[in-house]
Structure formats: C-alpha cells, structure tokens
Amino acid sequence: DAKTTQPPSxxxxxxxxxxxxxxxxxxxxxxxxxxxxxxxxxxxxxxxHGLKNNETNEMASLxxxxxxxxxxxxxxxxxxxxxxxxxxxxxxxxxxxKLTFGTGTRLQVTL
Amino acid sequence: IAGITQAPTSQILAAGRRMTLRCTQDMRHNAxxxxxxxxxxxxxxxxxxxxxxxxxxxxxxxxxxxSRANTDDFPLTLASAVPSQTSVYFCASSDSSAxxxxxxxxxGTRLTVL
Numbered sequence: 001d002a003k004t005t006q007p008p009s010x011x012x013x014x015x016x017x018x019x020x021x022x023x024x025x026x027x028x029x030x031x032x033x034x035x036x037x038x039x040x041x042x043x044x045x046x047x048x049h050g051l052k053n054n055e056t057n058e059m060a061s062l063x064x065x066x067x068x069x070x071x072x073x074x075x076x077x078x079x080x081x082x083x084x085x086x087x088x089x090x091x092x093x094x095x096x097x098k099l100t101f102g103t104g105t106r107l108q109v110t111l
Numbered sequence: 112i113a114g115i116t117q118a119p120t121s122q123i124l125a126a127g128r129r130m131t132l133r134c135t136q137d138m139r140h141n142a143x144x145x146x147x148x149x150x151x152x153x154x155x156x157x158x159x160x161x162x163x164x165x166x167x168x169x170x171x172x173x174x175x176x177x178s179r180a181n182t183d184d185f186p187l188t189l190a191s192a193v194p195s196q197t198s199v200y201f202c203a204s205s206d207s208s209a210x211x212x213x214x215x216x217x218x219g220t221r222l223t224v225l
Contacts, residue, residue, distance in 0.1 A: 041219070044201070101155070
C-alpha cells in the first residue's frame, strides 16, 4: 500500500472549515483514499473514501487532486466534537482490505 | 444495536500468563481484524480473517494467535504474555464483498502486562 504523509497537528476555530491535507505521491491506480478519525482513545471511525472523484457525505468532503498524489479532507463547520486524530490511508478495496495507520493529524477545534 | 463488542474492557495480566481477548460482531461481515495501538502511535494490524475458517498475518503477528470458527467471533490469544504486549487492542470488521472496505471498530481492550 502507498505511504501517506500528514501534518502532525492542526488547529481550527469552531464553526470554521477544517482542511486536512494528505500526500500520497506513490498511490497506484487501484488504490483508494480513506479517511478515519479517532476521538480520544475510542475505536477509529470511518469518515469517507474516494478513488479519483471528489466525494461528499454527511460528515465531510474529500477533494482528490487530478494526479491523485494528494487529497484534502474538509470538515465544513468544525465543532468541538470534531477534535480527534485524523488518519489518511491508501489501500485497495475488496478481500480483507488491510489498513495501514500512520500517526495522523491531531485536529484541535477551539472556541 | 448492531456493532462490535470486545471483552474485557481492560485487564492487568502477569507476564507469562495466557490471555484471550474476545471480539464478536453481529453485522454478518465476512472480514475481521485485530489491531494494537501503542501510546501515541497509530494502529498496527496483528492478524486478519477474510472469511470464517481462514486467517492471515498482519504487520505484527508474533506472540499472538487467532481463530475464526464462525462468522461472528474472532478471538485473539496471547499464549504467554510479555510486557511489550501492553497496548490497547481494537477489533474491527468489514463487508469486503461489498467492495467498499469500510471497517467498523470495537471500543477496544486496554491490556497491561506486568
């Protein structure tokens, strides 16, 4: 699986958009970009995933560059409950997709 | 409520003792996984199972064994615990037949080996 690079930490004011970047320059054609988050020692929670098109769901939006070498997770209106560690993961889907977690980005949402 | 349960929630164990961490899911997912998370680090895959009756090794399998006798249960066994196995253990499952690969995680088991 391709390796990802994320900033170790970011701050965001409550109510503002949080834009979390991820570099995955070695991504291959059949690999998807997944985002998970982990709130204070709980089990990780799936947020969103995509292959090459931008994706949006009730939690977030995922913007993938045309060359697929980087992506951005967007939380449109961050709240204090969005404070968590966010993991960007690249992997194939299908049989037992194995996730490789890095150290992620610790997002601190402040008043 | 459908999901994944893990037991125990936490455990303190003497080195050399045998321990089995339990994981049960009621979503009929074919794939299941065990991860460990050490303080300040991301999760690392220990073992996984594509479907009942099959298992595979992850990134850090040494010292651990698993079995998958049925779809719902995926126990993780430490045959002889060592202090370096002190960690938080997360079980997860996914419906890989759907092609999405989204994994659902349990609440974790905090294990301390003394």
